[in-house]
Amino acid sequence: MINTLKVQRAIKNITQDELATVIGVSRQTINSIEKNRYVPSTVLALKLSRTLEVSVHELFSLEITD
């Protein structure tokens, strides 16, 4: 699964720390998601899409290998 979290975050001009604080997770979690090391739960994905004001499909998409 790939994501555009870093891009969307840059568009909104929010730091990893700020986004993490708003959602209630650690900065490491946001960083891991951006680096595709960690796949978030549905709840966290929905929280991210709500905070960044984009749809979940815009934020996360499946790769051909998935």
Next chain:
Amino acid sequence: MTSEKSCAEKEYQTIERWTKFKLPNKVKPFGWIIAISCFVAFLWLAKVANTSFLVLYTLKTLGVIGLAMVAVAREKVEDEMKDVLRGKAMLFAFVCVIFFIIVTPYITTLISAVVNPNDFEGVAIELSHFNMLSCTLLMYILGLETMKRLYR
């Protein structure tokens, strides 16, 4: 139907309460201090001939309690990724302990055969529950800390 559902719900809540149980983050440094000081004291007192069994046993117990305090202490920010990492660390510790239990008697036997071949009687040292507990907790803590660094 309703009672069945509420009974299942109660069971679920009980399991959740136990699996989510964590000590406050402040406990972690105290756990390390207790574990390390007990380990050092144990190594020191084990060399002394007249040290009572009870003292050594108490030190070992306190050491394991210290490690357990570190293992179940809350992180500064607890989130779903930490839960996933805890699960992975627990699996890693489980595999390590199985390996430790299987391999250790052979290694100790081999070492005693090499070191003291004349007096060798095929010693297979039995692992105590303290060894296994300490190994599990240490591997869990090491695994968790390593993964936290990898996922930073």
